[in-house]
Amino acid sequence: MSEQRFAAARTNRRPAVTLRIRPGKIIREGKRGEQGRLICFLRKEYSEGGNNKNFPCSRIPFSRDGCPASVLLIKLLLHRCPFERTMSPMPTVSLALGDHSYDAHVSNGSLDSVGFFSRRARLSGKAALITDTNVYPQYGERVKRSLEDADYVVSVHVVDAGEKSKSLDTVSRVVEEMIRAGHDRTSFVVALGGGVVGDLAGFVASVYYRGIPYVQIPTSVMAQVDSSVGGKTAVDVPSGKNLIGSFHQPRFVVADPITLLSLPERVLREGMAEMVKHAAIRRPKMLVTLRQLADELPIGFSLSSIERLPSLIAENIEIKARIVEEDERELADVRAFLNFGHTLGHGIEASVPYGELLHGEVVSLGIRAALFLSHKHVGLPARDEAEVLNTLSSLQLPLQLPEKVDPASALQHVKADKKFRGGKIRFVLLKKLGEPVVSEEVTSDDLAEALAHLGTTPRLRKS
């Protein structure tokens, strides 16, 4: 299980108090616990004045009496911890999609509210909790307990972590398991995990008994800010990714940003590339916040940043939500804006063996290429270009083509794209930050030039 390290509290003399913590434990504390569970962490390491000491959580007596002084200090910090405060009000983003309208609730600690929201959404019958081998050990029991506390009968279906599980084989295995567990058309699916689980479980829900409801509980950045919202479900086939799927909107989304703290750092960083994309096309001010978070990443998020995560995630969901509302089935230009940085990114992704570069990493490269072409074709100011590049760079996302990528092969893959017709491709460019346009003017030569540009060292400047 990966561990996150972050500054949990700071005094004037940094780093005076640092907690190495791992999320996911609930500690009930007498009356306090009755009012609202205090979300705490497994404390791995506590350091004061440079002296590191280890306190495996299980050995910390977390009762009101008999605590050693150091534990009292940790308790004090936790009492000041913001998670209780952020439980309410819970940022909620509503998606107005007619009969398929739903809400996305974002809050630290909201994993414990899945049962509550399921009842509120009038979901009846049994719940089929679909999750993966990485996520289940960390959060599966909590979500199951929340559903059982709300009087649901729950069956759990764990698939292997990773893209390989987005397959028809896994669909039929999960469907068989659900039938054996007694699910019928009154049941609903709970998708707990990253984008892989969300896409797979959404697809299972869309075909089980010709379609049953499902809810999305995304646990990766990618899933919280992107894939859990919009209703696209899919599985892969040998000929390509996402070639079988459906539009099936969830009944609600519950995103608990605390779950992001257990992501492997590389996965956390790559997911943030999608937030940079959102910021570039719709909310330039968010770039500042992302750079602040990036600065903290080497030691981990500070408490105040953790407190701000829900509104940041909600802001991202809102950007996607407004675009989905305008163009639910991807029939107009507007949903294409979400492809900013993706056209060349996909070409690069397809040119290396699957998994060598993560999706957000190729999106970062694709964004740099798109900025270059935006400057050339629609006059994107150099200052705007620099600001986005600085943000990607501070997140340590790649801006230069790695040696293993052959630009000619990447270009071939882009040209094979069905959107490429008559030597031109529909390409999302930025006129300025926050103002995307779909251009028909980008040629194959432009793409080759942009890929060559990715071979050069980016010139980063102060924005």
Ligand SMILES: NC(=O)c1ccc[n+]([C@@H]2O[C@H](COP(=O)([O-])OP(=O)(O)OC[C@H]3O[C@@H](n4cnc5c(N)ncnc54)[C@H](O)[C@@H]3O)[C@@H](O)[C@H]2O)c1
């Ligand atoms: N439906 C859509 O609109 C849409 C949009 C974008 C991407 N996608 C799909 O999403 C998938 C990628 O999503 P992803 O990046 O979340 O990949 P993922 O689901 O594979 O998750 C990445 C890794 O992180 C692990 N993980 C997830 N949450 C964790 C947590 N809280 N703590 C520790 N580990 C955790 C997973 O087990 C996995 O190993 C792709 O299949 C892509 O096609 C779909």
Ligand SMILES: [Zn+2]
């Ligand atoms: Zn993407």
